[in-house]
Amino acid sequence: MQVGSIKTRYWSAGDRGDPVVLLHGGGSSIEVWINNMQALAQHHRVFAFDMVGTGLSDKPIVPYSLDYQLQFLNEFLDTFDIPQISLIGNSMGGSIALKFAIHSPERVRKLGLVSSFGLGREIDFSDRLLASFPAIAKLMPVNRSVVRWVLNSCVYNLNSVPEEWIELNFQRFNLPGQRKALISLLTTNLNWGGLRPEVFMPIVQQLDRIKAPTLVIWGKQDAIIPVAHAYVAAQKIPNSSLHIFEQCGHWAQVEHPEAFNSLVLEFLM
Template identity: 30%
Template sequence: MTHHRVVHGYRRAFRMAGEGPALVLVHGIGDSSATWAELIPDLARTHTVIAPDLLGHGESDKPRADYSVAAYANGVRDLLTTLGVESATLVGHSLGGGVAMQFAYQFPERTERLVLVSAGGVGREVNPVLRLVSLPGAHLLLSTLRLPGMRLQVGLAARLLKLLDTDLGQDAPELLTLVDALPDETSRNAFVRTLRAVVDWRGQVVTMLDRCYLTEGMPTMLLWGDRDSVVPVRHAHRALAAMPGARLEIFEGAGHFPFHTDPARFVALVEEFTAGTAPAHWSREHWRALLRDGRPDSGTAPGLAAPHDLREASERSAT
């Protein structure tokens, strides 16, 4: 069942079920809380599950607004606050993984654990289709999806990709869901604004790698499909190397939605992870020390960026 709350004058939709420690499920771009629908009943046996529709997505309002990763993290915080939830384990998929990581960076005292699923923000590489849609004229391109017969053609193409056993074909049903999620100009505008906040013609434009060291002491699990054509699985290994103490689970044969490919394994991993790890304990002193000392692999004096970091500075969120 979908609930609604008005926050800052905008209607926010979310699903909520169960009792126990809070577990927040954050969907990816163009998606909604519906992506978690089949998993929520099982997860709700041991958790209070909260799955929001991010602003501009699903049943939430779609204003002309800030759709940056940082703004989404703020929105998740504000929704949780209205629900009386002070801290939670965050599970983020794709864009939602970037939002979860940003939430942990902005609000470490409210983050108990992180589960990053095929998460964005680990490297430039991203599916060429998303780079194309970030270009000028994207609104016109997306509007053609609503022309008579286009959904049928997209469906046939998706099934062909599946039959040919391509990596993109592993996510054929989700491709159709994305088409259905953009029924009008308001939805398409919100989608393009969100995409351009994280992707341009060269690929992803924000990274979490420069701040991954801040997850020291925070239980973190990475879940990835080895046939992910949106965010390559090599990004999972890159994130693992950058996040002290993180754990990686690979779903063989899965694409960008491993929790759809094998929901039973996904639920079992999340339940085992939350039951087997203690919530992160945030300390102002420890946080200050981490920030002061900087990344352990930076090769520079504390507080100074390496030359490569300076070249890549324009690729990052400044928040």
């Protein structure tokens, strides 16, 4: 479908209940919700989309700031005429959900954060390296082994990554504009020290403005964003609860789908 000027791939499931929008992380795609959509759709109208610059959605040459992605989320909701939602955001999707909840509190019924970006400066070394030296990302050959390494870094149990995702993500990375979009996303939001202060500080300083009941979910062994950030959210967001998954990395919804779905469905009631 067309969202503003962006040709956008989206999924929807369910025809009853309150709307729920699932936001994946930077450089990822809606496939990370494949084990969650139908379970949540038993009680809700569920939407997920490839964020602009990722997956099969368009990849314009722009600075991929959180504000740009937030604008795109607003346009997506306007396209479907959805006035109020529950948001579940993973990684960078979490930071976009946080900004939406801060700036449009009347539109957020419930807020779910899954290993959310934007709650502190720390992030994994490889992202900091590529953000600081984008020439590496421009020139580095990407084969299926590199893709496997990237996907494996998001989980604790390597067997939880479907084998077909290797080929899928290899093909996606080589789509026109994808490498430039990823480099823009990294350099806009990160530097050698981690998240740029101007990216995460406005979020952290305004967490107490969030009105929606919030569920914070994290993997104890998250190698991308440290579990310490989960406690920042749980302590600063007024009406929040925290669940830490054991033996789990950055993708709790992928590694522990049944427990994740049960937890989220109970929260959304």
